[in-house]
Structure formats: C-alpha cells, structure tokens
Amino acid sequence: MNGSRHDRSGRAEAVTVRFAFTPAAAYVRAARLVAADVAAHAGVATGLLDEVRQAVGEACTRAVLRHRDRGIEDLVRVEFAIGDRFVAKITDNAQDLRARSDGRIPAGVGGGDARANDHDAIEEDTFSEEITLIVLGGLVEDLVVTGPGADGSTTVSMSWPLPGSGPGADH
Amino acid sequence: MRGTSGDGAAEPELGLGLSEVGDYAVISVTGEIDMYTAPQLREAVRQLAAEGRMRVAIDLTTTEFCDSTGLGVLIGARRRLSDSGGSLVVVCANPRIRKLLDLTGLDKVLDVREAVPGE
Numbered sequence A: 001m002n003g004s005r006h007d008r009s010g011r012a013e014a015v016t017v018r019f020a021f022t023p024a025a026a027y028v029r030a031a032r033l034v035a036a037d038v039a040a041h042a043g044v045a046t047g048l049l050d051e052v053r054q055a056v057g058e059a060c061t062r063a064v065l066r067h068r069d070r071g072i073e074d075l076v077r078v079e080f081a082i083g084d085r086f087v088a089k090i091t092d093n094a095q096d097l098r099a100r101s102d103g104r105i106p107a108g109v110g111g112g113d114a115r116a117n118d119h120d121a122i123e124e125d126t127f128s129e130e131i132t133l134i135v136l137g138g139l140v141e142d143l144v145v146t147g148p149g150a151d152g153s154t155t156v157s158m159s160w161p162l163p164g165s166g167p168g169a170d171h
Numbered sequence B: 001m002r003g004t005s006g007d008g009a010a011e012p013e014l015g016l017g018l019s020e021v022g023d024y025a026v027i028s029v030t031g032e033i034d035m036y037t038a039p040q041l042r043e044a045v046r047q048l049a050a051e052g053r054m055r056v057a058i059d060l061t062t063t064e065f066c067d068s069t070g071l072g073v074l075i076g077a078r079r080r081l082s083d084s085g086g087s088l089v090v091v092c093a094n095p096r097i098r099k100l101l102d103l104t105g106l107d108k109v110l111d112v113r114e115a116v117p118g119e
Helices: A025-042 A046-069 A110-117 A124-139 B038-050 B068-083 B095-104
Strands: A015-021 A076-082 A085-091 A142-146 A155-161 B014-021 B024-033 B055-059 B063-066 B087-091 B111-113
Touching: A015 A025, A025 A046, A025 A076, A025 A085, A046 A076, A046 A085, A046 A124, A046 A155, A046 B063, A046 B068, A046 B095, A124 A142, A124 B068, A124 B095, B014 B038, B024 B038, B024 B068, B038 B055, B038 B068, B055 B068, B063 B095, B068 B087, B068 B095
Parallel strands: B024 B055, B024 B063, B055 B087, B087 B111
Antiparallel strands: A015 A076, A076 A085, A085 A155, A142 A155, B014 B024
16 A cells, blocks of 8 residues: 555646545544554555544544444545645544534544533533544544535544655654 | 454453552553454443442553543543542553643542552
C-alpha cells in the first residue's frame, strides 16, 4: 500500500485508500491500525501517528455505535486521501438530528467538562457516542462533521499536515 | 490472548491481572481497551463488586491504548462502586491516556493517581 505516488515530473499525486467494514466492534481496531499505517506511509509526522490512530478509532467507534443503536447493518465507510494533507473520512449511515447545519463541532471541550461533572447525566451505555465527539473535538484541530445527507449519513472528516504542505502545516 | 477471528483478522489484545494492594482490589490492564475489549473490563469490575470488593483500583500503567469506550467503562465502574458505598481509583501515568482524561474533564471526576493507595 503506497502512501504516495509520483507522476513523471516527480510531483506527488493525490492517493486514496478506501474501504468499508461491517459495523462490529471487532473491526474498529483494524481500521485504526490501517489509518496509522497509511498516515505513516503518507509522511505524517511520527509524533502525530498516535493522534491519527486514536481519532480514526474514535470516529469508527462512533459510526459503529450509531449503526448498532439504530439496528443498521450497512457498512461503515472509511477513506484516506493523501494530497496536500492527510485526510481521513469516516461515514456512517445513521440519521443524526444533532449534527449542526454548518457541520462544525465547537472548538474546545468545555462541554465535556460540564457533562463530566454532571454525574447524574452520565450513563455508560449512552456516554460513548457523545464522548467520541468530545475526544475528537479536543484531539483534532481540523475536524468537521457533516450530515445528515440525503441518505441519512454523517461524515467525520479530519486532516493532518504533511511535510511541505505550506504555512500552517505544523498545526 | 491475541487470537484470530474466523476470517483470520487479528483480534485486539486485552490482559486483566488481579491483585490486592492494601484495601484495594487491583485490576491491572495490559493491551488495548476499545469497544471490542471494554466489556471484559466492565465484567471484571462487576465480578469484584459481586464478591463484595467495593474498593477497586484500575491500573492503566501498562495499558497500550484506551479509547472513549474505555473511559465509559471507568465512569460506569465509578458510579456502580460509589452507589454501593465503595470507590474507584484509576492509576494512570500514561501521558496519552492522561490527555484523554484531561480532554474529557474526567480527570476532575475520577480519582486518578500515580499509584495504588498504600502501594
């Protein structure tokens, strides 16, 4: 699995790695390990690979939870694109009325603190989907959640800098 | 405990070791805590509570990976033990997991320490 490809002039071309998996807990690990591997091949800084692995794992966990809670057996779709940045997209197929119309998760995790301190509101079984977004919001600088689309899907999109990706690349 | 599923895919590894330190029953967790393995940890806490062990420490010192599902188990364990008059201590020096606890505010909710009390 090559993380990049070059044309005859030596310029890097965009590369895409795409797969889908049955919405079962057993396959989330495989997805996050593939993410870290593809990111490493793409040239994502070594210090960010744990973040990529964690973030893709969280997004896949969220997708599996959403499918499971709604009894949806459709595949969870994962896509990695290597261009100016390393981009990961995880798409579920479950309606989410809580998705913001502008598709953005608020920066920071103040809501996480509020929720975590609200002891009575925390139930383990309902905690996980919410906390995946709290973790993602705190972990990933470039995070966008879009949807639901016409088919009810929502997509978690994240990106990380690649060497030579210009100003702001080290964010 | 690493195995393979029917299609040959490697399964996540989780190791749970039980010991006692002072008043605490200690669950030492090795490997990866995610939505696939977290039920094993949840069940281990439930088993201790069923045996009347209400002071429990979950030691994440050698835990290689923990996701939000693992955090959910910690919260659930704390609640169950607290409701029964017990307590949960989370032992964690791993900076990656400490970061997760910090991001979610759970470092303020859970009793997170560097070592098991009495150790």
